[in-house]
Amino acid sequence: MRIPFIAGNWKMNLSLEDALDFIDSIKKDLPDSNVTETAIAASPLFLQSIIDHKKDSQLKIIAENCFYKDDGAYTGEVSPKVLSEIGTDYVIIGHSERRKYFNETNDIINKKVHAVLRNNMNPIICCDETMGRLQSENKIHWVVNQVNASLKGVSAEDAKNIIIAYEPSWAIGTGTSASNDDAQEGCYLIRQTLADIYSDEIADEIRILYGGSVNYKNVTSLMEQRDIDGVLAGKSSIDSNDFIKLVNYKKNQNK
Numbered sequence: 001m002r003i004p005f006i007a008g009n010w011k012m013n014l015s016l017e018d019a020l021d022f023i024d025s026i027k028k029d030l031p032d033s034n035v036t037e038t039a040i041a042a043s044p045l046f047l048q049s050i051i052d053h054k055k056d057s058q059l060k061i062i063a064e065n066c067f068y069k070d071d072g073a074y075t076g077e078v079s080p081k082v083l084s085e086i087g088t089d090y091v092i093i094g095h096s097e098r099r100k101y102f103n104e105t106n107d108i109i110n111k112k113v114h115a116v117l118r119n120n121m122n123p124i125i126c127c128d129e130t131m132g133r134l135q136s137e138n139k140i141h142w143v144v145n146q147v148n149a150s151l152k153g154v155s156a157e158d159a160k161n162i163i164i165a166y167e168p169s170w171a172i173g174t175g176t177s178a179s180n181d182d183a184q185e186g187c188y189l190i191r192q193t194l195a196d197i198y199s200d201e202i203a204d205e206i207r208i209l210y211g212g213s214v215n216y217k218n219v220t221s222l223m224e225q226r227d228i229d230g231v232l233a234g235k236s237s238i239d240s241n242d243f244i245k246l247v248n249y250k251k252n253q254n255k
């Protein structure tokens, strides 16, 4: 069974003080992790403090990025080994903002996926898609290509520990989410690609998220889609009240 995964991605938005206040205000209202797994992606500057602060809560911690080497002379980079040492659970790899502003290629992303797995954490691999490609019918090729490239050399056993996020860049931060059908189609394509690489059984076990202008109002209908197992929310994860409503979408459904 794939447990729903609802994650916030703060990006470079909060101060350390805001971040700790946020954790304090949400930790008692999180759903049980057997029902919905919840997580926050934060700057490496905050991770240790957040991990100390969230003690005894079921919140999982995500790093927004890391380097592909464990140690060495790489000034300014974030070591996956140290992320693991401090208790990080997941690492976002290949977010469209990393691809766009920091020139991350499929090859770099693949190396980072291996680095995260090697250090016993779980990668959340983001697949992007531009508006141009959506319209030019190259969507299938584009997404399939990114999934294939990011998983090169990843064993079936390790693949069970990954999460993939379908995040069309035209929906990120724009306030316009993909339609339920488009989001489902993207996630379905990813699952088919995983089945081609591994097997139907493995593809069935891997969680696939949708990201791009998700909020507490549209999360329920997105989560009803067959191949959407969770969401990655940017803007609507900055306010703790919004985030609490988002992660408790199942409760709100019954109101």
Ligand code: PGA
Pocket: 009, 167, 171, 172, 173, 174, 175, 211, 212, 213, 214, 232, 233, 234, 235, 236
């Ligand atoms: P958004 O960001 O929710 O602000 O669109 C999503 C993301 O970048 O993961």
